[in-house]
Amino acid sequence: RKEVEQDPGPFNVPEGATVAFNCTYSNSASQSFFWYRQDCRKEPKLLMSVYSSGNEDGRFTAQLNRASQYISLLIRDSKLSDSATYLCAVNDTNAGKSTFGDGTTLTVKP
Amino acid sequence: DTAVSQTPKYLVTQMGNDKSIKCEQNLGHDTMYWYKQDSKKFLKIMFSYNNKELIINETVPNRFSPKSPDKAHLNLHINSLELGDSAVYFCASSFSGGIVNEQFFGPGTRLTVL
Numbered sequence: 001r002k003e004v005e006q007d008p009g010p011f012n013v014p015e016g017a018t019v020a021f022n023c024t025y026s027n028s029a030s031q032s033f034f035w036y037r038q039d040c041r042k043e044p045k046l047l048m049s050v051y052s053s054g055n056e057d058g059r060f061t062a063q064l065n066r067a068s069q070y071i072s073l074l075i076r077d078s079k080l081s082d083s084a085t086y087l088c089a090v091n092d093t094n095a096g097k098s099t100f101g102d103g104t105t106l107t108v109k110p
Numbered sequence: 111d112t113a114v115s116q117t118p119k120y121l122v123t124q125m126g127n128d129k130s131i132k133c134e135q136n137l138g139h140d141t142m143y144w145y146k147q148d149s150k151k152f153l154k155i156m157f158s159y160n161n162k163e164l165i166i167n168e169t170v171p172n173r174f175s176p177k178s179p180d181k182a183h184l185n186l187h188i189n190s191l192e193l194g195d196s197a198v199y200f201c202a203s204s205f206s207g208g209i210v211n212e213q214f215f216g217p218g219t220r221l222t223v224l
Contacts (some may be wrong), residue, residue, distance in 0.1 A: 032211060032212075042217070043215035044215050049212060097143075097166050098211070103151055103153070
């Protein structure tokens with residue numbers, strides 16, 4: 001079993017749709033969680049950190065469920081510019097590393 | 111101001127050659143990483159250095175040798191390149207203090223081995 005498993009996708013949605021990605025992790029010692037966005041032929045860039053209480057940044061909402069060991073990302077009112085690959089990352093501070101999911105590709109169509 | 115920079119951006123070379131990729135960060139971070147992203151886009155950690163000390167080596171062949179001359183630099187030397195080494199290599203950095211340790215990535219080096 002992979003340490004971090006992510007919805008494989010791809011997700012193809014129309015503009016304005018709401019889409020959700022999930023990511024499960026196996027290391028219960030994980031302490032911090034992130035969503036990254038990666039555009040084609042570019043580097044991953046931090047989209048948002050995920051906090052225990054859940055957090056929102058505009059159209060993006062991230063949730064963490066420690067009991068079930070999963071994180072989620074909700075995108076509301078999808079824009080064409082949201083088309084990208086979304087990677088979840090789970091950080092074990094004691095081990096000094098982040099483990100990334102394999103990414104979920106989102107395509108938003110007009 | 112580029113936070114994490116890598117050179118070269120593209121590298122095309124023959125099997126059996128030796129090549130190096132350089133990485134520098136100006137964020138004042140104390141931890142640096144090398145990742146490999148293959149053709150299926152899976153991002154896998156290779157090495158991690160904290161304050162110039164190797165802390166993670168994820169079963170990478172010993173043809174790959176990282177070197178960290180100081181906290182701001184982490185270079186990757188690859189000996190006897192193989193076809194399977196073709197990938198995009200990303201350098202990243204983070205600050206190890208605290209709980210939230212988001213990583214900042216360089217633009218990547220696209221390596222093609224012929």
